[in-house]
Amino acid sequence: MAFIETISIGISMLLYIFFPPLLDGIERKIKAKIQTRYGPPTVFQTWYDIIKLISKELKIPPTLQYGVFLLTLAFSFVIVVLYLLSYIPVSLNIYMLTIVIILIVSLHSILAFVSILSSNPFSIIGIFRGLTIDIVNEMGFLTSILVYYLTIKTFNPSIKSFLLLLFSLLFVFIVSYVGSKRLPYDLHEAEPELASGSVIEFSGPILALYLYLHLIDRYTMVALPIAIGVAIGLQLSPLISLLLIHVIAVVIYVFFGVIAVLLGRSRIDIAVKTLMLIYLIIILLWIVVKLI
Amino acid sequence: MSSAIANSIQLLMEVSSIISKVIEFNEKVFGIEQRNGIVRIKIHRDVLPYVAQKLATTKGIYMRTMMASDERDLEGVYRLYYLFGIDREHINIVLEVAVPQEDPKVPTIVDIIKAADWYELEAHDMLGIEFIDRRLYRLVLPEDWPEKVYPLRKEYSVQDLMKLYRPKAVEYAKEIGAENIVVIPIGPYHPALHEPEFFEVYVSGERVIDAKYVGFMVHRGIEKLGENMKYDQVPFLAERICGICGFVHSTSYCQAVESALNTDVPERAQFIRSIILEIERIHSHLLWFGVALHLLGYDTGFMHSWRIREQVMVLAELLTGSRKTYGINVVGGVRRDIDNDKIRKAIEVLKNVEDEFKKLVEISINIPQVIARLKGTGVLPLGEAIALSLVGPTARGSGLDRDVRRDYPYAAYRYISFRVPTYSEGDNLARTLVRVDEVFESINMLYQLLDKVPSGEIRVESWTVEPYRLGVGSVEAPRGEVIHVLLTGRYSPYRWRVRAPTYQNLPAVSIMLKGVDLADVPLTIASIDPCFSCTDRAIVIDIGRSVIKTIPIEFLSLKGSKAIR
Known part of the structure; x- marks a missing residue:
């Protein structure tokens, strides 16, 4: 591998590791501004929170003993995902993409499984809500990436192609938004109803690790479609591609944050119906345009 | 005529x-x-x-x-x-x-x-x-209250009762081997309303099958305390019954005494009472609206509702000297006058609040998740509202047109015109809309009241007590009617009965909760705008000396903040 490509992957991985808590800090600041609050003192606040949580004593509820192992496993998965994401601009093929998707879905399953271990009723209700949405959204995730990949691969400058691109982009970013578990889909936590729901029993370093993994997952869900698009569509040098991916990802991440501030929390029955309807409509539209 | x-x-x-x-x-x-x-x-x-x-x-x-x-x-x-x-x-x-x-x-x-x-x-x-x-x-009474001790019987003084019963915190602490513990008596918990309340909710999946309420965890014995206070001391105690709408209690108490003793309150004082009561209603409804939006996950609406409310709090301070717990009510009138400059400033603030709240309501009610979760949830049929004698926006949201301001006119309400908003749907949306409409109606009433304030005295010079006369004072609080029934004594009330609206409305919550989704439970409970007790205290137990110290919870909070710094 060329030196410049190795450097690019290294820089990109560092950005993937450093950005998520920072972006969360920025999102919190923007949210506070919209809500006429001061918000956290600095955009690094989420980083400070994570560091402080890590410094707290380790308390493991009896039912969560295996949870620590699972979280560690999830962290290993995340590192591999970040490496592969950074590698996409250098070389992308359908096999690598398949591995990335499998890893991301596995990561979601592991994070859900950690909460299922808890015997707390709020945690159980929260995680089952999360799983219900995940079942719909993971299917959407697989389909959207496939549809998006096909669209870009077969893209040509025609109205039909542009329409297909528009639908696939819409699909992939809605899936990405829902996967980020922001409002109105933060039903697994739903503070006023479930008192933190699926994360109610996490504290100290366990909460820090969970929070960090969750934020990285959020960012990767945004960055993945951008990486695919840039790698296939633009074919720039790896370093420029990687920087461009992060710039676009940051913009979209912040945009998602702004959308979340403007919405209320959904209810599990409404959320599932709405998502299924939206995904179905987009898929049908895409198929209709493709067949014309 | x-x-x-x-x-x-x-x-x-x-x-x-x-x-x-x-x-x-x-x-x-x-x-x-x-x-x-x-x-x-x-x-x-x-x-x-x-x-x-x-x-x-x-x-x-x-x-x-x-x-x-x-x-x-x-x-x-x-x-x-x-x-x-x-x-x-x-x-x-x-x-x-x-x-x-x-x-x-x-x-x-x-x-x-x-x-x-x-x-x-x-x-x-x-x-x-x-x-x-x-x-x-x-x-x-608590479960471990001594048998055959009835606190409102005249043979027991407040001091006797305090000797007869203390929470068995020391014994329990010793039992569990704790050396130094802090007990926060917030009772059974729920993060939704930040008050001591306990609803046992039985669910199948996420659907509520039944709900049971357990309350009265912080009974403060205020009625008994009032029997040992002078007539003019009680309004200050009455105002502390509620941390949000305390003025309705002091007004209601004063009206009960005035009604029992046939005391004529000067018109100017009656106008001032009505003005403060309506200001209290506005800030209470804005507070509730914000909390409701928070429970629906729309925190942006919550923040803006409270931002708008802040202007009303500052207005209350301008007119009474305090943001809350104004302390201006006395039997026979009020202690603090308002002048033309304050009236002018009040009108400016009200116009601003009206404009800003209108925008907020338009945006909030149209948020898809907000409307979807308000409409058709927590339904309370009119028949149940009548059977339970419900009051306030809870009753009016079910089509029961009941408002003390119109039905039993008091203070200056007989001098102004106003509408009583009523919706027949009985769901959370109806109760929300009643409160939203009431904010605008209260602003309209305030314009009229501020315009018509008559000149004259603000309290009667003196009044004499005639013992064993019955008086009733009722006020339409933001949550519904508050009633104080009073039997006069020679120097203090012989018996003083307080009935807050939540007491009347709480039994309806179990009916509203049946069949709703778990997600809508906090909102449905909040939809009656319940007011439990707002004066919890923490108890620090020193095992060595068997002493219980009661300290404000804020003190603990500050101590915690300092430790973090």
Whole structure:
């Protein structure tokens, strides 16, 4: 591998590791501004929170003993995902993409499984809500990436192609938004109803690790479609591609944050119906345009 | 003038029709007396269910409150005062039932009037009155309260009661081997309302099958305390009943005393009371609106609602000297006047609040998740609202058109025109819209009140106490009607009964919760705008010296913040 490509992957991985808590800090600041609050003192606040949580004593509820192992496993998965994401601009093929998707879905399953271990009723209700949405959204995730990949691969400058691109982009970013578990889909936590729901029993370093993994997952869900698009569509040098991916990802991440501030929390029955309807409509539209 | 005469004739006809229903019981009716819109009917305890049945089946009559009083010093009996209201005629009917001290038993009326349930249980807890043919259990007193000690009986002073009962925190701490513990008596928990409350919610999946309420965790014994205070000290205590709408309690108390003693309050004072009451309603509804949006996950609306509310709090401070707990009410008027400069500033603030709140409502109500979760959830049918004698926006959201400001005019409400917003759907959206409309209506009322403030005195020079007179004061609080019933004593109230609207509305929550999704439970509970107790204290136990110190919870919070720094 060329030196410049190795450097690019290294820089990109560092950005993937450093950005998520920072972006969360920025999102919190923007949210506070919209809500006429001061918000956290600095955009690094989420980083400070994570560091402080890590410094707290380790308390493991009896039912969560295996949870620590699972979280560690999830962290290993995340590192591999970040490496592969950074590698996409250098070389992308359908096999690598398949591995990335499998890893991301596995990561979601592991994070859900950690909460299922808890015997707390709020945690159980929260995680089952999360799983219900995940079942719909993971299917959407697989389909959207496939549809998006096909669209870009077969893209040509025609109205039909542009329409297909528009639908696939819409699909992939809605899936990405829902996967980020922001409002109105933060039903697994739903503070006023479930008192933190699926994360109610996490504290100290366990909460820090969970929070960090969750934020990285959020960012990767945004960055993945951008990486695919840039790698296939633009074919720039790896370093420029990687920087461009992060710039676009940051913009979209912040945009998602702004959308979340403007919405209320959904209810599990409404959320599932709405998502299924939206995904179905987009898929049908895409198929209709493709067949014309 | 002619309309006044017509009204009086109609009133007399209504009263005589009620009396004719009661008089059937002939020798069991001991006396009927009418004064200041209160008809007092003394009946034998044996006919109570029959008379209650007659009243309950008459359209437009509902049970407003019940006061149990220890009058053994006066007539050797306990006495129950059942207060019924006829809204359209502005009349209160008080059924007085004497209960002999040697046999303190009386037939229950719960099977006739559902709303009487808690009143009977409370009278049993506090005075030891037995209600026949019903299940009696402790409602107000804690489980470990000593047997046969009834705190509202006159033989117990507040000091006696404090010696007789302390929470067994020290014993428990020793039992669990704790060396130094902090007990936060916030009781059973839920993060939704940040107050001591406990709803046992039985769910199948996420669907609520049934719900049970357990309350009265912080009973402060305010009624008993009031019996040991001078008349003019009590308003300050009354105002501390509620941390949000305390002014309604001091006003209601003052009105009860004024009604018992036939005291004429100067018009200017009545206007000032109405102005502050409406300001209180606005800030309370803005607070509630924000909390409701927070429970729906729309925190942006929550923040903006509270931002707008802040202007109203500053306005309250301008007019009374305090953001909350104003302390301006006294028997016979108010202690603080307002001038033209303040009136001008108040109008400016109100215009701004009106504009900003209008925008906020337009945006918030149109958020898809907000409307989807408000509409059709937590439904309370009109029939249930009538059966439980519900009050305030909870009743009006179910189509029960009831408002003390119009039905029993007090303070300056008779001088202004206003509309009582009512919705018939009975769901969370209806109760929300009632409150939203009321904010605009209150602003409109304030414009009229501020424009019409008459000149003159703000309180009566002096007044004399006549003991053992009955007075009723009712005020439409943001959550519904507050009623204070008072029996005057020589230097202090002989008996002072407070009924807050949440007491009347809480039994309806279980009905609203049946069939809703778990996600909508906090909002449905909040939809009655419940007000439990806002004065929790933390107890620090020193095992070595067996001492319990009570310190404000804020102190602990500050201590915690300092530790972090």
